[in-house]
Amino acid sequence: MASLTFRPWTRDAPEAGSLKDVLSRVAADRGHFRELTEAALQEEIAGEGALESSDSDEDDENDDREDSQASAKPATRDDLFKARAEMLQHIDTANNEVMIALDFVSLLLTKDAPEKGKTTISAEIKKQIPLGSLGYDMWQNMPVNKAREAQDALLATNVRMETLQRSADSLLVAADRLESNVRKETQYWDQILSITANGWNVCKLPGQQHRLGVTYGFNESAPEFSRRGIAALNASPDGGILLERGIGSKPKAMRVVLRQGGLAVGRSRVPTVADESETMLEARIRHARNSLFDEELYHELLRESRGQASLGVSTTGDGIVFRSTSAESPQSTEVLLELVGLYDIQDDLDVKLEQDTLAQVIALVARTLLSQAHREKVKKRSGVPPPLSERRDDRPTLPILRPVMAFLLQHTAMKLVNQYTSSIGSLLAAAHIDHEDQLAAFDLSKAAEIHGVEDLAGILMQRWTSESVLSFYGTKITIRLETTLAQSFGTLYTLIGTNGRVSKFTECEELRTSCDAAIASELALYLQRKAGQAWKCNVREALITKHDSKDGKEDRIWVTVDSQAGLLALNSPTKKISWGSQSSSSNTFHDAWLELLG
Amino acid sequence: MHELALYSQIPTTRHTQVLQILSGVTASQPTETLEQTLIYQQLRLPDSGTSKKAQNRVVTAQPLRLTYHKLVRDLKEPSGDKTPWTFRSEDVPSPGVQNLIMRSVIETFITEADLERFRQGQVWYKYINQFLTHPSHRFIHGNIIIRISRLLSVPEGTGALEPLDAPVPALEDCKPVDPSGSFMFEAVVRVEDGGNSKLVELATKELLAFKKTVEGVVDLRVPERLSLDSRVKVKGT
Numbered sequence: 001m002a003s004l005t006f007r008p009w010t011r012d013a014p015e016a017g018s019l020k021d022v023l024s025r026v027a028a029d030r031g032h033f034r035e036l037t038e039a040a041l042q043e044e045i046a047g048e049g050a051l052e053s054s055d056s057d058e059d060d061e062n063d064d065r066e067d068s069q070a071s072a073k074p075a076t077r078d079d080l081f082k083a084r085a086e087m088l089q090h091i092d093t094a095n096n097e098v099m100i101a102l103d104f105v106s107l108l109l110t111k112d113a114p115e116k117g118k119t120t121i122s123a124e125i126k127k128q129i130p131l132g133s134l135g136y137d138m139w140q141n142m143p144v145n146k147a148r149e150a151q152d153a154l155l156a157t158n159v160r161m162e163t164l165q166r167s168a169d170s171l172l173v174a175a176d177r178l179e180s181n182v183r184k185e186t187q188y189w190d191q192i193l194s195i196t197a198n199g200w201n202v203c204k205l206p207g208q209q210h211r212l213g214v215t216y217g218f219n220e221s222a223p224e225f226s227r228r229g230i231a232a233l234n235a236s237p238d239g240g241i242l243l244e245r246g247i248g249s250k251p252k253a254m255r256v257v258l259r260q261g262g263l264a265v266g267r268s269r270v271p272t273v274a275d276e277s278e279t280m281l282e283a284r285i286r287h288a289r290n291s292l293f294d295e296e297l298y299h300e301l302l303r304e305s306r307g308q309a310s311l312g313v314s315t316t317g318d319g320i321v322f323r324s325t326s327a328e329s330p331q332s333t334e335v336l337l338e339l340v341g342l343y344d345i346q347d348d349l350d351v352k353l354e355q356d357t358l359a360q361v362i363a364l365v366a367r368t369l370l371s372q373a374h375r376e377k378v379k380k381r382s383g384v385p386p387p388l389s390e391r392r393d394d395r396p397t398l399p400i401l402r403p404v405m406a407f408l409l410q411h412t413a414m415k416l417v418n419q420y421t422s423s424i425g426s427l428l429a430a431a432h433i434d435h436e437d438q439l440a441a442f443d444l445s446k447a448a449e450i451h452g453v454e455d456l457a458g459i460l461m462q463r464w465t466s467e468s469v470l471s472f473y474g475t476k477i478t479i480r481l482e483t484t485l486a487q488s489f490g491t492l493y494t495l496i497g498t499n500g501r502v503s504k505f506t507e508c509e510e511l512r513t514s515c516d517a518a519i520a521s522e523l524a525l526y527l528q529r530k531a532g533q534a535w536k537c538n539v540r541e542a543l544i545t546k547h548d549s550k551d552g553k554e555d556r557i558w559v560t561v562d563s564q565a566g567l568l569a570l571n572s573p574t575k576k577i578s579w580g581s582q583s584s585s586s587n588t589f590h591d592a593w594l595e596l597l598g
Numbered sequence: 599m600h601e602l603a604l605y606s607q608i609p610t611t612r613h614t615q616v617l618q619i620l621s622g623v624t625a626s627q628p629t630e631t632l633e634q635t636l637i638y639q640q641l642r643l644p645d646s647g648t649s650k651k652a653q654n655r656v657v658t659a660q661p662l663r664l665t666y667h668k669l670v671r672d673l674k675e676p677s678g679d680k681t682p683w684t685f686r687s688e689d690v691p692s693p694g695v696q697n698l699i700m701r702s703v704i705e706t707f708i709t710e711a712d713l714e715r716f717r718q719g720q721v722w723y724k725y726i727n728q729f730l731t732h733p734s735h736r737f738i739h740g741n742i743i744i745r746i747s748r749l750l751s752v753p754e755g756t757g758a759l760e761p762l763d764a765p766v767p768a769l770e771d772c773k774p775v776d777p778s779g780s781f782m783f784e785a786v787v788r789v790e791d792g793g794n795s796k797l798v799e800l801a802t803k804e805l806l807a808f809k810k811t812v813e814g815v816v817d818l819r820v821p822e823r824l825s826l827d828s829r830v831k832v833k834g835t
Contacts, residue, residue: 218623382626387599387743388797389790 004041012269047130063167111135118189184239191241191281192233193248200285205232216289218296220374222395225296226463231288243284243480251287251342254294254366256359259334266355268363270342287342297400298339304397311485313401324412335362335408365460366400372457373398389392403460410464410483411493416508417468417479420563424519427561428472429570430579431586433523434471440481442466473526477518479511516561517542523559527593557596570597600792601688602801603699604809604818606742606783608746613781619745620737626649632673633747638723639640640664640718663794664830665689666726669708671715673766682706683762691823693835698805698820702792718760725761728752728773734831741801745784749775785809793809 027105030036063226100508103125110117110131116422118131195214196202205213217229231247251271258266271290305313313322319338333355340365354415420438428435443465450456470477480494493511497518505511520542528537528544535546560569562580568580570592576591608616621627643664668686675681685708691701715722736748750772756764785808787801809818 378626382629382738384736384743385738385788387788387790388741389799390794405797 026559034526050264057493065307085553103417107131108136121349126250146299149347152596164390173483184235187342189242195241195282195285198282200282202229202233204231209233214285216285217537218291218374221292221296222299225292227298228294229289233284233516240494241279241281243288247284247288251291252295252339253290253342254298254363255338255340256362256366257336257338258359259336265333266353266357266359267351268356270340270527291342293367293370295339297366298337300370300373301337301366304399307397307483311402313405320401322401324408333408335404337366348540362404363416364410365404368453368457369400369403369460373400395496397462406485407460408463408485409485409491410481411440411495413481413508414442414466417481417493417511420508420512420515421470423563423566424470424561426515427563429579431568431592432501432567432590433472435470437471438467438469440466440468440479473522475522475526477515477522479515516563520559520561523561527557527559530590530593533598554596555597557593570596599703599705599799600789601699601700601703601786602702602789602798603784603786604805605699605785605821606816606818608633608781608783608816610779610781612706613746615818616746616781617735619812620746623811624737624739624744626737627634628737628746631734631736631745631747633731634673634728634766636669636716636728637726638667638669640667640722641724642722644722664828664832665828667723668685668761676701678728679749679766683713688826688828688830690827693823696820698802699790699823699826699828700798703738704751713762717761726757728761729775730767730769732769732772732802740788740806743786743788744785746780746781747784748781751775783818785818831833 002028026033026036033500083575083591096329102120103122104119106121107125107129108117110121111134113133120128121131129230143476157585160283167572191203191287192212199217202212202213205211211232211234213230213232215230217226219226221229234244256266256268257264257269301320302315305322311322313320315321317337319333321336324333324335324521421437421439425435425437450459463482465480465482465485467481468479470479475498477498478496480496481491482494483491490506493505493508495505495511495514495518497503503514505514517540523544524537524544528535531544531546536546542557542560543556545557546555555572557570560567560571561569565580567578567580569576569580570589571577575596577595617628639663648657665687668688669683670686671681671683673679673681685704685706687704689702691699716725717724728754730750731747732750734745737744737746748771751774752767753771753773756767785805787805789797789801792798811819
């Protein structure tokens with residue numbers, strides 16, 4: 001506080017006025033310490049000698065004040081009011097501050113001098129803060145401890161560095177994660193693109209957002225199979241793609257096994273498990289598709305076999321079995337269609353059997369027929385539907401097994417007929433009879449017209465026919481084979497003899513005996529024609545007789561042909577000349593005849 | 599049999615788009631057809647015979663009014679011009695059904711003998727007009743037959759020759775009935791027996807479900823029932 005020294009009045013003894021009195025005097029004289037500075041007072045003292053100067057000073061001061069007041073004098077009434085309001089505001093704030101300071105000091109006082117404090121403290125504070133709760137202590141200023149300050153500074157630096165480090169670390173972690181995310185996404189989309197590039201159809205999964213799936217099924221399958229034809233592509237944690245669990249892991253395939261007499265003589269090929277040209281994912285998808293197709297094929301075959309039980313098809317625990325002839329014989333081949341898991345049969349894949357090709361052909365034909373059935377379904381679906389009526393159509397069985405069976409039956413029948421023809425041929429050759437034969441073969445005249453799979457399937461659906469011709473001595477015997485599974489099981493054999501007589505058989509044995517008889521009859525007829533008028537021929541029994549007028553007896557000569565035993569014989573009641581497997585005479589047929597006659 | 603139908607109109611610009619969308623919905627490609635329809639007016643009701651028994655019988659089986667009948671054939675079939683005609687007779691749509699058009703339709707192959715009735719000079723039918731539909735596509739979706747076609751009217755004077763035997767009018771001469779060239783979209787379900795409510799319900803459900811499926815692409819609606827009235831209006835009085 002500026003120390004004020006007043007020259008004491010000479011008259012009165014100067015009261016060393018208490019500060020309070022001094023202050024009150026100053027306040028009364030000069031206003032409340034307003035515009036009171038040491039410099040100004042020094043000036044006053046310096047210029048106070050003369051009254052004029054003090055008057056002038058006062059005047060100056062007054063002028064100054066007036067000037068300052070003039071400068072501060074507001075221009076308009078509004079400004080005046082504004083200034084007034086501002087001033088009041090300042091005063092209020094100042095008042096507030098001072099009251100707060102007073103409260104603070106009073107509160108402090110209430111601890112040590114409660115009465116004094118209580119008088120000056122305001123009511124609000126008294127309500128809110130319990131009295132005597134603020135105390136003070138005087139502390140010595142602590143000496144400057146350089147070491148501790150250095151330590152503090154070091155600690156502060158360390159803490160700051162730590163926090164900065166932590167934020168740097170978290171930023172790095174975020175960057176790493178971002179990078180790994182980007183890498184995973186790139187990998188994921190690369191794989192999806194490669195799958196699409198290989199022809200698989202990637203689509204949105206119905207009912208699941210944000211997930212893609214690959215379709216490998218067929219639209220025209222039965223509903224339970226076409227529903228299974230889609231698999232979700234899930235992202236694995238390292239960005240690769242995983243196929244939905246379980247798809248393609250246990251692939252199945254249909255296999256055809258040909259058995260003769262209980263032993264396997266032919267096996268169709270199943271697709272190999274490993275293929276180096278594709279990734280694991282695509283291999284799984286491919287396995288899934290093949291497996292689904294074969295499973296559907298097996299399912300349809302089962303359905304068909306249930307309806308065809310009358311045709312000799314049966315289902316065992318392994319699969320579907322049917323025989324190639326209706327008779328049981330060691331020759332007949334048994335065909336077994338089974339569904340095998342690819343991983344279960346790896347061991348016996350390397351053994352090559354003789355009829356592998358036939359088995360493979362059967363498998364291929366079955367698959368082609370299933371595709372054809374799908375195509376038929378599309379065509380049927382696109383045609384104008386009949387009006388709705390009460391009739392409910394069950395799902396028709398697809399004709400897959402039947403064409404295969406028809407083909408096999410025809411094949412076996414042809415083999416049998418050809419066997420027969422060649423045995424007869426050898427018998428005739430042994431007897432030096434000129435003959436010609438034409439073996440039965442598949443009638444492939446329409447093969448030139450095949451333009452696509454549909455034509456091929458069309459041919460498979462039709463009935464099979466073939467023909468075998470045996471001719472000797474100017475006569476011709478024709479055997480025709482016809483297989484169609486529309487009416488009945490088995491091949492229809494037709495024997496056409498020289499005189500146009502047609503006879504039909506269903507069993508090869510019957511055909512054999514009939515044909516033997518026909519050949520014998522023909523030979524007898526030939527002999528009769530050779531022999532002349534005297535001899536008569538009983539065609540049915542292959543017997544020629546001559547009525548001998550001398551003895552009254554009949555000369556009889558008959559021919560027997562037995563292809564089963566492999567025997568061709570010319571017999572008379574007394575003698576027998578035979579050719580064939582057991583004993584063969586070296587005569588020709590003609591010589592033998594002359595021998596018997598004579 | 600009865601037919602349940604819904605109709606819509608497709609502007610020319612959207613034709614290809616609608617064909618593609620329907621191919622996706624039905625999972626099959628459209629079949630192109632070119633139909634020639636001849637419209638005949640019935641002049642006389644077919645007699646049921648003049649025996650006494652017939653006269654006593656109540657004549658409810660007879661149509662009460664003369665109607666317009668149609669002869670339709672599809673020229674895109676392999677037999678081309680020689681395709682046999684189909685006789686088609688449509689009744690007024692049933693009044694009770696609100697959300698689709700249901701009407702009784704007779705559609706049969708017609709024999710040569712019956713075809714004679716339609717020739718000129720006969721007392722049974724009078725030739726009125728004919729129209730072609732080109733380009734016309736057909737989709738099948740379950741039991742629904744969907745037809746998208748543009749109707750072309752034939753040039754003047756085509757009716758002069760016997761329409762059954764006359765050569766098909768050249769497509770270049772025919773003008774569209776609707777000058778803007780927009781297409782007519784028809785979705786039809788056929789029911790064998792209209793009295794069987796179970797079947798009709800099934801058919802209705804299927805048709806309405808299809809309407810919902812193509813909502814947004816094609817707006818299927820029910821046209822004014824009486825605009826499909828096939829009865830001959832008797833003039834006078």
